Amino acid sequence: MVPFGCAGGDCRAVLADVNDHHVDLGFEEEVALAVSSLIRFADQVAFDLVFRNPPYSAMIRVAMKPKKPVKNYLMAVLFAVVVVVSVVLFYLYWKQPSQLQGISLLATFAITVVLALVTWQYAQATDQMVAVMQEQFKSQQAVHIRFGLKLQDHRARVWVRNLGTAHFMITKAVIRNDDGKTETLYMHMVVAPERKAGFFIPDSLWERHSIFCDVNVKLYYESATQPEASQSRAYNLLIGLSGKQVIKIYKGVKRWYAGCPQCRRNNTTGFNNGEFNRMIDTQGLTSFEEAEARQKEAESEFEESHPNHKSKWEADIESVREQNRTEQVEDE
DSSP, X not given: OOOGGGTTTOHHHHHHHHXXXXXXXXXXXXXXXXXXXXXHHHHHHHHHHHHTOHHHHHHHHHHTSTTSOOHHXXXXXXXXXXXXXXXXXXXXXXXXXXXXXXXXHHHXXXXXXXHHHHHXXXXXXXXXXXXXXXXXXHHHHSOOEEEEEEEETTEEEEEEEEOSSSOEEEEEEEEEETXXXXXXXXXXXXXXXXXXXXXXXXXXXXXXXXXEEEEEEEEEEEESSSOOXXXXXXXXXXXXXXXXXXXXXXXXXXXXXXXXXXXXXXXXXXXXXXXXXXXXXXXXXXXXXHHHHHHHHXXXXXXXXXXXXXXXXXXXXXXXXXXXXXXXXXXX
């Protein structure tokens, strides 16, 4: 690694350059020659910092990445310039003590440039600090909601947690089952930070089912700074045979079917005689909206392959077994 004080051919080369011309030149010429040597020296220092010294060059390469400031590079060059200016001014004062006023003006100019650069660096740091504070304020005002479905008293109960620092209000909950039945619960439930709330879903949505029932819970919520938004999640209820009660709750959609639009149009009897309807793969589906999108895609493929009815989403024994193996029990 090249020593910093020797970058650009050593500081003594600059002084020797001025000293060689001192006999024939006046003070103004000496100052001009010293400044010229100073510029050459600063350029060489910057070159050495970037290309010859690995620690500095690595630092500058990182600083010069897109959308990142080059503060380290500027500060290194500024430090080199300040050192060289100080050496040159001391030499000029030593050789020409009678020209103290001119040397003072040059020193004042150099100090002004340094202060301007430092002020610019401070302004850049202040802008970044303000941007960080604005991001923190937005994060604090954002709604961080978590909700799910849990088993309580052999019934299905929605739980809601506030993981943020801002209050929010649950305005309504839209709950529907896989038969298309929908219940809308209007509420004004305020959830404070680090608090939890909850409510039972209507028993009428699942008590008439046997063994399995898919339900979808969609919550609508808002805060003082955020307009109304919503989240939707689906769950599968395991229902007991003796006595209508919920035994377990699983995440995601369990059963979903897709038909053939062409068969549906050809069926003029109004019944399902001869109409194609098949179970589709529901792995990875977390809401009824996602299930409906997959159903639409499967029905489009069934229609294109009519009457053979082929689709990549058609459920088979292996996909059903895989889904049963990866079932996740819902927990608060």
